[in-house]
Amino acid sequence: MKRPRQVRLRLSKSQFHHCQQLRKESARVWNAATNFFWRTYRKKGIWLSEGSMKRYIAGRFSLHSQSTQAVVEKFYANLKSRIKPDDYRLTARSLRKGNPDIRYPYKNKKWFCVHWKRHAIKVDGRYVHLSNGKGRQGIVFQFPSYLVDCQPNTIELIWRNGYWLSITLEIEGNKQQVLGYNGACDRTRVAAVDLGEIHAITITDGEEAEVISGRELRSVKRYRNKTVGKLARKQSRCSKGSRRWKRLQAVKSKVIAECHRRTTDLNHKITRLAVDWCIQHHVKTLVIGDVTGIAQKTKGEKRLNRKNRQKVSQWEFYKQRQYLEYKCDEVGIETTLESEHGTSKTCPRCGHKQKPNGRNYNCPACHLKIHRDVVGACNIRTKHLTGVLNGNDNFTSPKVKYLRIDDVQLLRSSSVAGVNRRNKRKSNRRKLGVPEQLTLLPSPKGGAIQSRMFSEA
Ligand SMILES: [Zn+2]
Numbered sequence: 401m402k403r404p405r406q407v408r409l410r411l412s413k414s415q416f417h418h419c420q421q422l423r424k425e426s427a428r429v430w431n432a433a434t435n436f437f438w439r440t441y442r443k444k445g446i447w448l449s450e451g452s453m454k455r456y457i458a459g460r461f462s463l464h465s466q467s468t469q470a471v472v473e474k475f476y477a478n479l480k481s482r483i484k485p486d487d488y489r490l491t492a493r494s495l496r497k498g499n500p501d502i503r504y505p506y507k508n509k510k511w512f513c514v515h516w517k518r519h520a521i522k523v524d525g526r527y528v529h530l531s532n533g534k535g536r537q538g539i540v541f542q543f544p545s546y547l548v549d550c551q552p553n554t555i556e557l558i559w560r561n562g563y564w565l566s567i568t569l570e571i572e573g574n575k576q577q578v579l580g581y582n583g584a585c586d587r588t589r590v591a592a593v594d595l596g597e598i599h600a601i602t603i604t605d606g607e608e609a610e611v612i613s614g615r616e617l618r619s620v621k622r623y624r625n626k627t628v629g630k631l632a633r634k635q636s637r638c639s640k641g642s643r644r645w646k647r648l649q650a651v652k653s654k655v656i657a658e659c660h661r662r663t664t665d666l667n668h669k670i671t672r673l674a675v676d677w678c679i680q681h682h683v684k685t686l687v688i689g690d691v692t693g694i695a696q697k698t699k700g701e702k703r704l705n706r707k708n709r710q711k712v713s714q715w716e717f718y719k720q721r722q723y724l725e726y727k728c729d730e731v732g733i734e735t736t737l738e739s740e741h742g743t744s745k746t747c748p749r750c751g752h753k754q755k756p757n758g759r760n761y762n763c764p765a766c767h768l769k770i771h772r773d774v775v776g777a778c779n780i781r782t783k784h785l786t787g788v789l790n791g792n793d794n795f796t797s798p799k800v801k802y803l804r805i806d807d808v809q810l811l812r813s814s815s816v817a818g819v820n821r822r823n824k825r826k827s828n829r830r831k832l833g834v835p836e837q838l839t840l841l842p843s844p845k846g847g848a849i850q851s852r853m854f855s856e857a
Contacts, residue, residue: 401730402553402568407544409563418537419563422463427512429461429471433638434505437475461513470515473629475517478505514557521552530555541565560655587684587733592781593674593724594689594740595717598759600670602773603677604798606781610677613804618667621714624659628652652706663777667716669805671723678733686733687784688724689740689776691717740791743779744772751791 412421412828433453440448448456453472461468476571496502522529526548530539531830543550547569568801591605600614631652678686695713698704728735745753752765761768761775778798782787 402570405547405567405569407565407567409541409565411563416563418539419557421512422514422532422557423559424469426471426514427509429457429463429468430433430475430512432460433457433472434477434508438506460607461535462533463521464531466520467515467519467532470517471512471526471658474515475505511559513559516555518553519553522549528552528555533694546644555609559837561654561743566803574618578810587682589681590685590687590781590785591678591681591682591683592689592738592777594685594693594743594776594780596773596776596852597711597715599773600720601674602771602777603674603683604774604777604781605683606778608800609728609771609798609800610682611771611800611802612670612673612676612774614670614804614850617663618711618846619660619671620662620666624655625710625714631655666805667673667723671720671727674724675727675733678728679731685765686724686728686735687723687738689743689780690737691740692722734774736784738780740776740780742784744776746789748773748775748778748782749791749793749795751789768795768797771800774798774800 409419436456437448437453440446450472453476454469457468457472458465480781496504500816516530519536519577520531522531523543526543526545528541528543530541532538547567550569553568553570555568558564591603596604596614597603598614598618599611600617601610601612603612613679631648635645635648635652638648640707653659694717695709696717698709698712725735746754747753747761747763747766747768747772749768750763750766752763754764756762756772756775757771761770761772774797778795
């Protein structure tokens with residue numbers, strides 16, 4: 401079973417310099433591959449094969465041999481069509497079928513991420529050695545305690561407003577055993593999920609319902625929109641590329657990166673709560689309300705106003721669906737999709753149709769009063785079970801429980817400026833048990849950094 405983990409690196413000046421050099425060298429491999437590929441095409445009219453490219457590149461760069469090969473593999477993966485039926489990553493060749501203006505990779509890069517494969521990674525207790533080839537300084541770092549005893553499959557050095565390591569772990573054994581889940585016993589129930597913007601997830605199995613708040617998510621997005629807007633207005637008053645413009649740009653990307661991390665984390669936490677609920681309630685099948693296309697044509701058809709258009713377009717329902725699907729798959733819960741068309745309008749008891757006002761659904765026909773999102777989830781469930789939406793006389797409202805991710809404290813402290821605030825954030829991190837960061841250590845074997853990297857020609 402494979403699991404990705406991303407950890408931020410805390411580096412000294414020389415370590416930072418070393419990482420910069422490695423990433424530059426990786427970019428040189430990319431540039432050499434790209435240039436050689438197109439030169440051969442221009443002169444001889446052939447597409448060089450991946451194998452010949454690897455032979456051409458081998459031994460010419462100051463990286464581990466498999467790290468250089470990984471760059472070549474990335475180049476070819478971008479070039480060729482390698483799509484599985486439901487893979488959303490489209491490569492240049494398949495994109496060009498729809499739009500011939502899209503180009504194959506041709507640009508030279510200044511930076512490129514460095515990839516270590518299994519043979520270049522050595523685990524020694526709590527320490528992990530990354531080799532950069534014989535006679536060159538490697539990278540040694542200490543695994544955080546929660547990752548000890550894991551075998552990393554691949555490790556990638558990436559830049560995301562600071563250096564990060566993206567680690568793919570290979571965990572031995574069956575997925576369900578690993579997660580301590582052996583609930584194959586009496587899983588029979590069908591539960592349905594209604595995704596929402598205010599209440600991120602509403603889940604019900606007909607008897608009980610859980611409403612998970614999305615307010616934290618909304619507040620992060622609002623903070624991002626406000627701050628980015630403010631900075632963009634300031635930028636519009638200075639000339640593009642000036643020193644002040646660049647400084648504002650740096651702050652802007654910092655805010656965006658930080659908010660991206662926060663929303664990803666919150667999405668994971670929200671979906672984790674939902675899947676835990678499913679395990680507790682012996683759910684066999686989870687029906688997810690499909691809201692695809694909700695953010696389309698909102699302006700042309702005048703469905704939403706300006707503010708709501710922004711909210712809907714920033715609502716990450718597809719991401720949440722993917723997180724739900726893979727988390728359910730890990731514990732053996734099936735997932736299916738059901739169109740959510742009409743599910744929030746129909747009364748689950750008498751089938752009366754009306755657009756709800758406010759947070760509650762009040763039926764004028766049978767006087768049912770129930771939480772609006774719970775109506776949606778219940779209807780998605782009945783729609784999946786019976787295929788129609790007519791209302792059911794025996795309908796009883798499920799017991800509703802509200803849940804939120806208590807993270808507001810952390811959000812308030814996440815600001816870009818000010819040392820005091822930054823220190824406060826650090827102390828908050830410790831309090832909330834956010835995973836410790838990785839620290840690079842100097843290589844025990846020494847070996848000078850090769851100051852002169854190989855040239856391309
Ligand atoms: Zn009714």
